[in-house]
Amino acid sequence: MTSSAPRRKIVATLRRWWRQLTSMRTALVLLLILAVAAVPGSLLPQRSLNIEQVRAYYEANPDLAPVVDRLWGFDVYASPWFAAVYLLLFTSLIGCLVPRLRDHVKSLRTPPPQAPARMSLLPQHRELPERLDPDRVAKVLRHNRFRVTTRTTDAGVTLSAEKGYLREAGNLLFHFSLLGLLVGMAYGSLYGWYGNRILVAGEDGAFCNTLQQYDEYGLGPNVDSTDLPPFCLQLDDFTAKFLDNGQPTDFIADVRYGQGGEAPQDTYRLEVNHPLELDGASVFLLGHGYAPVISYTDRYGVTQVSTTAFLAQDAQLTSTGAAVFPDANVDPETGEADPDAEVAFEGILMPTTPEQPPFTTSVSPEADNPGLMLVTYRGDTGLDDGQPQSVYSVDAEQIADGSLEVVDIEPKVLSLGESMELDDGTTVTFEDLVPYATLQVREDPGELFVLGSAVAILAGLLPALIVKRRRVWVRVTDGGTEMGGLARTEYDGFAEEFDRIGDALSHARGERPKTKIGIES
């Protein structure tokens, strides 16, 4: 007995909160908060978009960055506070929608309500002197897509007609589809995965779909690395076409692929806006660049070759990258390595070298006159101790702690096929230049569901905004006919529609009206 009073109080409070949360005003405020909450993600660098920019932000603001990070500033759209806003909004939405759905179903099942006793109080009202035939009236109203109920009393016959149910149906469809969208996105991120890969042209560049083969990847929480479909890809050729000013007009990657674990054999012309669909996953062409082929002949006359992708720095594809030879200068007789004689090169690649110095930026993205300028390092590359390193640069730490030292020679731009002799008599040669394509492989099983929801959102939105709900009553008595009308939603044109219906009804005594009235259904 004593405990029931507080409990009732708690229930009452919860109920009040629930009503508060599911009110339209709360939804409105939450919508505006959602808009504001989305903004910081476009002003701060985001991990999911560009991790390099996040790193740069850390360097530029060493004090601020950790604070921003703790507030999820670099992962705004995965942050708990962003999720809190949209989950509250969707909870509010559900709380609002479920009763509305119930009401709508009920209103579809109940006939339009009884006419008010004094129809002259309605916003629209008209009296006709003649006594209309109720069946004819019902027919005309139905013809105009009204739902009509006829009630007969002693006083006469009353018809209640209502139209525009599609508005609420559209409204419900729109809002439920918003929920569908969220569900589809969540499903896709739980069961989807992606991987990015730089694919150098030629058979040596080929790869098969396993995680180790990707430069960068992300797996949804419910995806296992063994779930990836077994396909292999190889880039045969890459063609880029440019205008004279360097603006690209076409990128074409001729790829070869094999499905179900087979070696690449089928060919496909991969282009931007034209992905390759493979075993449920899609392969997209995101970018391209050049990989120089660099060979190094060491003190023992052993030649090694390295093909590494250089990353573009500007629109003319001036690119930077590195070639590392950790196994250089190993005595072939003894097999003994000299840990201080490993060699690494870092450099700038220009697809078209300018005629005049400075030889630092390319003048065209096309490989018309390739030039490679290298800086040579000798010492311990640090690759042997298994530390992960960027493949696009020589490890800065090894340079900083003196393990790697710059070999002091006159810098020189190597053109294709040209060699350069180092101080110890070894040589480095710019052998060849091959194109590469940056690919993204992605599988998002929620995609179609999201698309369906988006289409349903639009399909619901149109009737929800355009259709007007309105009621018309017609009472036929011995003394004549009385009409009344009420627009249940803001509707400027209702007076005119009501007049047209009135006209049609008074004509309806004889024959059916030929034209339909009231274009708004």
Added chain:
Amino acid sequence: MTTDPALADASNTAFVAMILLYAVAMFGYAVEYAFARRAKTVAAPARELVTAGGGTGPASPEHVDESEEDDDAPPPVTPGVSFRQAVLAGRIALVAMVLGAVAHAASLGLRAAAVGRWPWGNMYEFIVAVSLVGVIAWIAVVAKGWVARRLSLFAMLATVLMLGAATRVYTEAAPLVPALDSYWIAIHVFAAIVATGVFMVGFVTVVLQLISRRYAELSARDAVIRFPMTLGPRLPLAEKLDRITWRLHVMAFPLWTFAIIAGAIWARESWGRYWGWDPKEVWSFVAWVVYAAYLHSRATGGAGRRWAPWIAVVGWAVMLFNLFGVNLFIDGLHSYAGV
């Protein structure tokens, strides 16, 4: 595909003609707005407003719905310009506005012909197309009799400001980068242009609505009326402008929704994912949410209705930021569309 320089030049010539015609129109409308007044000097009986949402009270005596203008009222004595001359100025302005729109369309069409593609591949072309949609939408609004002709002054002002901004980001006619070379550019960007153009007209009417409302409030309590509220006596009632604003936003919102969905489908084809919170996506989403809030705000009773026009103003501010701020200051995937 290369550029035809003769056609590109012709496009720029049409652009200049358009600017001149719009300038003439603006001047003519300004004359009409200022001098063609037939304001009632006699206090009209306060009219009870019976709108669906419930009237807010009697209209102030001076504040007359322009649809009820009294043709018999004597034109007030104005220096220099007679009533008849002012109306003539308005008619000339209308002709100049329509001819300006034709030159506007020609400028865009010639550019399309010059480069052999849809004429909205960079920011300059985008803004020129948006303002064309704005002018056409406005002409439709005037032709349907929703507003009086002289209010075109404000639509012209907004258009000329937009076009002025376009000239700041002028880009030579050129073919597209590969990522834009897809039929989705016709669908996605066209929808974004039409939606933005209609939102722009909605912004014009919502500003007029706010001025009209404020004017009514100030004059009801005999407060001092300063610019821009001095425009109030010649504006339609706020309630009427509110309905027009609403209709324009109701038209633009589904278009905007469609533009975003089409963008997402395109993004899936060309960037590999349908949504990635790229800055342009973020701000499109923010604008969508703000306009959704506008559409909802009118259904939340008196307070919501009061705030509704301000939400629409914020919506347009977000649209402008999405167009200028995001393109010019924030690095993102849309940047390559070219400034």
